[in-house]
Amino acid sequence: MNQPASAYFIEDRHDPNETHTLAVLVQNEPGVLARVIGLFSGRGYNIESLTVSETEAQKHLSRITIVTTGTPMVIEQIKHQLDRMIPVYRVVDMTLTKRSIERELAMVKVRGQGEHRVEALRLADAFRARVIDATTESFVFEITGNTDKINQFIDLMRPLGLVEVSRTGVAAIGRGPEGM
Amino acid sequence: MSDKSHDPNQMTGAAMIVRALIDHGVTDIFGYPGGAVLPIYDEIFQQSHIQHILVRHEQGAGHAAEGYARSTGKPGVALVTSGPGATNMVTPLTDALMDSIPLVCISGQVPTHLIGNDAFQECDTVGITRPCTKHNWLVRDVNDLAKVLHEAFYVATSGRPGPVLVDVPKDVQFATGTYHPPRKSDVHRSYAPRLKGDATQIRKAVALLASAKRPVIYSGGGVINSGPEATKLLRELVEVTGFPITSTLMGLGAYPASGKNWLGMLGMHGTYEANMTMHDCDVMLCVGARFDDRITGRVDAFSPGSKKIHIDIDPSSINKNIRVDVPIIGDCGNILGDILQVFKAEAKKPDIKSWWQQIAQWRARNSLYYKKSNDVILPQHAIQSLFEQTRGKDTYITTEVGQHQMWAAQFYGFEEPHRWMTSGGLGTMGYGLPAAVGVQVAHPDSLVIDIAGDASVQMTMQEMSTAVQYELPIKIFILNNQYMGMVRQWQQLLHGNRLSHSYSEALPDFVKLAEAYGAVGLQVHKPADLDGAIKEMISVKRPVLFDCRVAALENCFPMIPSGKAHNEMLLPEQANDEATAKAFAGGKALV
Ligand SMILES: Cc1ncc(C[n+]2csc(CCOP(=O)(O)OP(=O)(O)O)c2C)c(N)n1
Ligand SMILES: [Mg+2]
Numbered sequence: 001m002n003q004p005a006s007a008y009f010i011e012d013r014h015d016p017n018e019t020h021t022l023a024v025l026v027q028n029e030p031g032v033l034a035r036v037i038g039l040f041s042g043r044g045y046n047i048e049s050l051t052v053s054e055t056e057a058q059k060h061l062s063r064i065t066i067v068t069t070g071t072p073m074v075i076e077q078i079k080h081q082l083d084r085m086i087p088v089y090r091v092v093d094m095t096l097t098k099r100s101i102e103r104e105l106a107m108v109k110v111r112g113q114g115e116h117r118v119e120a121l122r123l124a125d126a127f128r129a130r131v132i133d134a135t136t137e138s139f140v141f142e143i144t145g146n147t148d149k150i151n152q153f154i155d156l157m158r159p160l161g162l163v164e165v166s167r168t169g170v171a172a173i174g175r176g177p178e179g180m
Numbered sequence: 181m182s183d184k185s186h187d188p189n190q191m192t193g194a195a196m197i198v199r200a201l202i203d204h205g206v207t208d209i210f211g212y213p214g215g216a217v218l219p220i221y222d223e224i225f226q227q228s229h230i231q232h233i234l235v236r237h238e239q240g241a242g243h244a245a246e247g248y249a250r251s252t253g254k255p256g257v258a259l260v261t262s263g264p265g266a267t268n269m270v271t272p273l274t275d276a277l278m279d280s281i282p283l284v285c286i287s288g289q290v291p292t293h294l295i296g297n298d299a300f301q302e303c304d305t306v307g308i309t310r311p312c313t314k315h316n317w318l319v320r321d322v323n324d325l326a327k328v329l330h331e332a333f334y335v336a337t338s339g340r341p342g343p344v345l346v347d348v349p350k351d352v353q354f355a356t357g358t359y360h361p362p363r364k365s366d367v368h369r370s371y372a373p374r375l376k377g378d379a380t381q382i383r384k385a386v387a388l389l390a391s392a393k394r395p396v397i398y399s400g401g402g403v404i405n406s407g408p409e410a411t412k413l414l415r416e417l418v419e420v421t422g423f424p425i426t427s428t429l430m431g432l433g434a435y436p437a438s439g440k441n442w443l444g445m446l447g448m449h450g451t452y453e454a455n456m457t458m459h460d461c462d463v464m465l466c467v468g469a470r471f472d473d474r475i476t477g478r479v480d481a482f483s484p485g486s487k488k489i490h491i492d493i494d495p496s497s498i499n500k501n502i503r504v505d506v507p508i509i510g511d512c513g514n515i516l517g518d519i520l521q522v523f524k525a526e527a528k529k530p531d532i533k534s535w536w537q538q539i540a541q542w543r544a545r546n547s548l549y550y551k552k553s554n555d556v557i558l559p560q561h562a563i564q565s566l567f568e569q570t571r572g573k574d575t576y577i578t579t580e581v582g583q584h585q586m587w588a589a590q591f592y593g594f595e596e597p598h599r600w601m602t603s604g605g606l607g608t609m610g611y612g613l614p615a616a617v618g619v620q621v622a623h624p625d626s627l628v629i630d631i632a633g634d635a636s637v638q639m640t641m642q643e644m645s646t647a648v649q650y651e652l653p654i655k656i657f658i659l660n661n662q663y664m665g666m667v668r669q670w671q672q673l674l675h676g677n678r679l680s681h682s683y684s685e686a687l688p689d690f691v692k693l694a695e696a697y698g699a700v701g702l703q704v705h706k707p708a709d710l711d712g713a714i715k716e717m718i719s720v721k722r723p724v725l726f727d728c729r730v731a732a733l734e735n736c737f738p739m740i741p742s743g744k745a746h747n748e749m750l751l752p753e754q755a756n757d758e759a760t761a762k763a764f765a766g767g768k769a770l771v
Contacts, residue, residue: 027368084496086368087370087371
């Protein structure tokens with residue numbers, strides 16, 4: 001989706017796409033996640049990754065982290081559209097702050113024997129992935145890191161007998177003493 | 181127990197709903213009963229503060245509430261049952277969302293223990309209406325009901341207004357709980373629309389306005405939504421600056437059509453002078469409008485040489501379609517007031533004489549020209565005649581959707597805000613008749629006219645029965661061209677005149693139909709009889725269906741073909757086959 005939703009943008013506009021990570025603080029009430037997801041599908045925005053969890057139980061606050069792509073104009077729209085939803089407190093563009101840390105956790109199951117098995121273990125060690133389950137013919141690795149690192153690890157496991165992957169999606173937080 | 185039974189705030193959910201409506205100053209609601217709202221109807225039966233208007237279809241209740249809201253500035257209220265009652269509300273909710281109309285819809289739901297069971301007349305109402313409301317709620321506990329209802333009114337009417345829906349399961353309507361009157365803490369802490377404009381931005385705007393050589397003010401429905409003060413300030417700003425002003429379809433009436441700086445409506449069917457002024461201006465002040473595609477035409481050729489100031493209460497309207505230079509977020513009324521204050525203190529009226537001379541040349545093209553006939557009534561003539569005969573009267577106009585709607589916008593001169601109710605964003609055929617019902621309920625002694633098309637009017641015709649029941653003397657003025665004229669026009673211009681399914685086959689006899697409803701039917705064919713018939717329509721104090729037979733194949737001009745720029749508009753006298761073919765080349769895929 002390269003352009004804002006208008007009947008007049010049928011020819012592609014060639015503004016470059018950017019990837020942004022948005023942190024969205026919301027009132028934790030029924031339907032709030034459906035609203036956010038509905039906004040993205042309804043207006044044709046992309047979701048690359050989405051994570052959500054209650055972060056402050058007493059205040060009923062949840063934090064949604066969304067990784068999305070679009071032209072700068074579309075990204076701007078997405079933030080405004082999120083911000084005007086009634087249960088949304090704040091939207092912070094973590095990418096623009098340039099001071100954020102992003103992490104994702106993945107569990108990666110690999111099946112194999114002999115050389116492949118040794119190689120998988122060796123690479124896991126290099127990536128600081130932990131073994132959290134093992135049988136004589138398989139491992140489950142737990143790996144944490146930014147999205148690129150996890151993608152790279154998974155790519156390396158593929159020829160070694162990759163069975164399946166479960167990923168949390170991206171969580172992000174700002175550096176330094178201040179909160180969002 | 182005995183204590184609580186004396187507490188006047190202890191009541192059932194159904195009683196709370198009626199009580200909350202009263203506390204919010206509601207005097208009229210539009211609705212239709214059913215199993216899941218019977219407890220609420222029982223409460224309505226036992227009180228006399230609120231008048232309930234029984235419609236004939238829930239869509240009618242929604243549009244009537246919209247008409248009521250737009251003509252009063254107060255929220256409209258609709259009450260519907262679960263399942264089909266709620267799904268029938270989807271069109272008016274979407275319509276109200278697109279046009280920023282404050283609407284509070286209360287829907288019944290199956291009892292909480294049945295939710296999710298595919299119970300009789302169950303549907304996921306909050307799921308279905310989530311994308312077509314500003315916000316919605318399912319209330320599972322009677323003790324949350326008062327808070328939610330108060331919040332619903334606040335959300336509907338504050339910030340950028342819009343429709344909200346509160347879904348109330350039947351057991352919650354029966355349950356007893358504690359009511360409280362509206363209070364500040366009823367509102368989401370996360371919802372705080374910004375009203376005041378940023379002072380630095382306002383100064384920048386004034387500096388631009390003061391230096392303008394070729395300025396234009398482009399105003400929209402937001403000015404009307406903001407209230408009478410905004411309208412007053414807009415008029416004052418035009419006076420103080422001497423700038424030309426145009427408006428969107430939704431904004432008609434904020435500046436009077438008889439005002440000397442008025443350019444007429446802009447956009448796809450706007451006047452030549454309005455669109456050329458927009459195209460060639462050097463400073464554009466957009467107030468409460470949203471650069472919709474019907475307004476901008478081709479975006480990359482939209483007003484290429486101008487600096488743009490955009491006042492809007494909704495930050496998501498800024499830079500959505502058109503990049504602007506000075507965005508100011510907040511309430512139009514507030515910001516116009518601030519701009520005026522700074523302008524008066526620090527700037528003087530720019531000299532724009534040569535700009536006005538240029539505009540006069542565009543005006544001289546007479547882009548709304550049409551050729552009158554002695555044999556058939558031209559639709560434009562019918563609207564002009566209606567306008568002349570209702571001028572100075574206390575008149576409200578609603579419309580359906582199609583050519584007649586655009587002709588009404590072009591030829592009916594609106595002097596005041598809140599007098600013009602039309603479905604702009606969604607373009608809902610069937611809006612006008614029920615909207616007229618709502619307007620007439622709000623203004624029982626005024627003249628309320630729905631300028632209708634022969635096809636549109638059949639979509640919600642059943643509300644004639646409502647009008648008759650409540651003695652609402654609405655006038656349905658049908659420009660009967662026996663076609664879905666707007667569809668036919670596009671087929672002629674873009675699809676080789678293959679008139680696929682746009683002929684109004686088997687039209688009912690509107691006069692007999694009126695009589696069947698217990699209303700008055702009038703029909704006119706000849707231009708010579710038109711004025712007399714309109715007089716008669718106005719003098720009848722009952723609902724009227726007026727079958728005005730007009731030229732069948734008339735097209736609505738001027739027109740900017742979809743995807744073309746403002747300076748590529750097609751004027752009526754140029755619309756020969758060759759020019760038309762050229763103008764519309766390549767635009768087929770657009771809407
Ligand atoms: C509910 C709905 N369905 C379809 C359309 C598409 N549409 C736009 S105008 C039009 C024809 C309207 O015909 P009529 O009411 O006779 O008005 P005219 O254009 O002839 O004045 C149609 C079908 C619409 N706007 N709304
Ligand atoms: Mg028609």
